[in-house]
Structures are given as C-alpha cells and as structure tokens.
Amino acid sequence: MKIIIINGPNLNLLGKRENDIYGNETFNDFFEKLKTKYANQELSYFQSNIEGELIDKLQEVGYDYDGIILNAAAYTHTSVGIADAVKAITTPVVEVHISNTFSREDFRHKSYISPNAKGVIVGFGLQSYELALQSFLK
Numbered sequence: 001m002k003i004i005i006i007n008g009p010n011l012n013l014l015g016k017r018e019n020d021i022y023g024n025e026t027f028n029d030f031f032e033k034l035k036t037k038y039a040n041q042e043l044s045y046f047q048s049n050i051e052g053e054l055i056d057k058l059q060e061v062g063y064d065y066d067g068i069i070l071n072a073a074a075y076t077h078t079s080v081g082i083a084d085a086v087k088a089i090t091t092p093v094v095e096v097h098i099s100n101t102f103s104r105e106d107f108r109h110k111s112y113i114s115p116n117a118k119g120v121i122v123g124f125g126l127q128s129y130e131l132a133l134q135s136f137l138k
C-alpha cells in the first residue's frame, strides 16, 4: 500500500523538543525502523512548519494514495484550511497525536480534523503512527 505520514509544525524537533512529552527519538530514526519493519509497503514522509505546504501536500497525494497518517500538530487545533483539505480529498486520513492531547491544556482538546478523519489515535507516543499504519493494513 502507498501510505504517507504528514507531520506539521515543530515535529521536525522530535528528539530535542520537550522530551518529557514527546520522547527522545528523532522522527527520522523512528521512520527508518518503520520502513524496515514494513518493507513491503510503500511508505513516505513529509514534514512542514508551513500550513499552506501541508495543504499542498494533502492535495497532491490525496487522490491516489491508499492512506494518509496526519499529525497536523498545533494546526490541528486552529486550521480550517487543513480541515477543508482533509474533507476535500478522497484518500482516507488517520489523525494521530504523540501525546494524549486530552490530558493537556483545554485548547488541545479541540480538533478541526477529527470530524473528517477515518479515525484518531492519540497518546501512544511514536507508536501512534505505527497503530495508524496497521489500521490501513488491517
């Protein structure tokens, strides 16, 4: 299956950002392991700190990929533009979060993406991404 992980702002800092919340591993290290473990799948990865670039990528892949694993990070809680893109495309989107956003500040409890996501996986650290991948593979 052709599946892409799309990460939003500040997730390029994984491994050196608030390690108590997000862990010590860089996303690249995690992604290399994931690709090795799921070598039969066509996995790709995109990260941007820029809202419009995330929307461009969703539009680009959103009509022919089999699945999108989206951690829009802070834009989850603010972006009508990303929410509209998720609604517009036909590829199913699984929303993921590393931390349990519901045990954090109130503003993190709201997601503009969830209503149009196929499902949501929250709070399992980087394993959230693998669980999302497994949901596509069944």
Ligand code: DQA
Pocket (backbone or CB within 6 Å): 009, 010, 011, 071, 072, 073, 074, 075, 076, 096, 097, 098, 099, 100, 101, 108
């Ligand atoms: C996050 C949770 C968001 O609230 C936060 O802004 C992030 C990361 C997570 O994966 O836990 O940057 O999406």
